[in-house]
Amino acid sequence: MSSCYSGFEDRSFEFDDDDSSFDSGYEKSFETAESRIFSGFDESGYYPCTPTKQADLSLNSYLSTPKKLDFSPNSTSTPSKNGEQEENQPRQKRKYAVGANRVTRSRSPSSVARIKKFRRMKANDRERNRMHSLNDALEKLRVTLPALPEETKLTKIETLRFAHNYIFALREVLNSEEHINLDLEKLQSFTLSGERITKELFDALFVNPSPYQMHNMPHLAHTRPPGFTANDFYSSMRHYSSTIQPPGNASAYSEEKYNYFKGTFEAALQKPSVPPPLQPNCRQLYPDGYTPAYSGSYTVYPHQQQQQSPPQMHQQSSFYSQTPPWGEYNDHYGQTIV
DNA sequence: TAGGCCATCTGGTCCT
DNA sequence: AGGACCAGATGGCCTA
Numbered sequence: 001m002s003s004c005y006s007g008f009e010d011r012s013f014e015f016d017d018d019d020s021s022f023d024s025g026y027e028k029s030f031e032t033a034e035s036r037i038f039s040g041f042d043e044s045g046y047y048p049c050t051p052t053k054q055a056d057l058s059l060n061s062y063l064s065t066p067k068k069l070d071f072s073p074n075s076t077s078t079p080s081k082n083g084e085q086e087e088n089q090p091r092q093k094r095k096y097a098v099g100a101n102r103v104t105r106s107r108s109p110s111s112v113a114r115i116k117k118f119r120r121m122k123a124n125d126r127e128r129n130r131m132h133s134l135n136d137a138l139e140k141l142r143v144t145l146p147a148l149p150e151e152t153k154l155t156k157i158e159t160l161r162f163a164h165n166y167i168f169a170l171r172e173v174l175n176s177e178e179h180i181n182l183d184l185e186k187l188q189s190f191t192l193s194g195e196r197i198t199k200e201l202f203d204a205l206f207v208n209p210s211p212y213q214m215h216n217m218p219h220l221a222h223t224r225p226p227g228f229t230a231n232d233f234y235s236s237m238r239h240y241s242s243t244i245q246p247p248g249n250a251s252a253y254s255e256e257k258y259n260y261f262k263g264t265f266e267a268a269l270q271k272p273s274v275p276p277p278l279q280p281n282c283r284q285l286y287p288d289g290y291t292p293a294y295s296g297s298y299t300v301y302p303h304q305q306q307q308q309s310p311p312q313m314h315q316q317s318s319f320y321s322q323t324p325p326w327g328e329y330n331d332h333y334g335q336t337i338v
Numbered sequence: 339t340a341g342g343c344c345a346t347c348t349g350g351t352c353c354t
Numbered sequence: 355a356g357g358a359c360c361a362g363a364t365g366g367c368c369t370a
């Protein structure tokens with residue numbers, strides 16, 4: 001198996017047998033490609049006289065002291081390379097003893113060591129390629145996901161977590177009969193905290209109508225109270241603690257947990273400007289014909305790109321710096337994915 | 339300087 | 355036998 005990284009080429013591995021105990025017997029392994037490599041034989045059983053150019057670039061360059069095969073005439077096991085008669089005569093097939101006459105020598109320790117070393121190098125090369133292909137796939141996933149801010153590069157684990165939450169959120173959007181304002185930045189910042197989104201959290205963070213929706217879509221005002229409520233907060237908190245008290249007993253909420261969510265809630269309750277800004281990379285779903293300019297769009301308008309936006313919520317809150325382990329959980333969505 | 343992230347090496351296991 | 359896959363170890367780089 002050739003490699004695109006190190007350029008390993010089986011035939012390129014040349015070396016001599018410094019203890020002159022080259023195997024003259026016929027072993028099963030002698031037929032393998034590796035044995036051909038180490039014996040210097042090509043597919044037909046003869047040593048290739050003209051190594052390929054690619055071969056010169058591979059293991060020979062990797063090894064500091066490439067060695068050559070011993071073409072000594074005394075070597076009874078190695079077909080003669082310099083025999084001029086071979087140029088004019090058809091090559092004779094090598095004959096091996098069989099049965100009781102067969103003599104099989106074990107490889108010398110140095111030969112075994114070299115074989116092991118070469119196998120290890122090939123395995124390392126395969127492993128390197130495998131990890132590179134894995135990273136390539138991860139990179140494709142990473143660029144598919146919205147990165148907010150754009151210069152943010154998610155780590156591997158964050159990419160996988162965000163992919164999970166992103167798919168979860170999109171599925172909730174598709175399944176929802178409400179008009180959901182899905183804030184991808186909020187979703188990402190939530191993910192960066194190392195949290196796995198659940199339906200409860202999704203409802204608390206995204207399903208509630210934004211102040212803009214309440215203001216501009218009065219026909220939906222009756223569906224939910226404006227902004228986030230204590231129930232929303234409670235439903236979010238419930239994910240983190242089994243001892244938390246129900247809403248109505250404000251003192252039951254720890255300051256630590258409140259601060260944990262404060263940034264998100266405050267961002268959600270932030271009063272929008274009028275006309276309502278369309279957040280970059282924020283997918284807004286509205287009824288058909290209601291606000292066609294914004295319907296189902298990821299559009300970023302030039303005037304918004306020029307805006308000097310205040311520090312983002314995820315940069316202020318502890319969400320941005322904390323990456324707790326994404327442990328197992330046992331709620332009704334309990335699937336350990338990452 | 340400690341900790342996080344990453345690439346690479348390595349040996350073991352499983353499968354073909 | 356050999357390749358794929360996996361997890362542990364290790365060292366480099368970067369940042370708070």
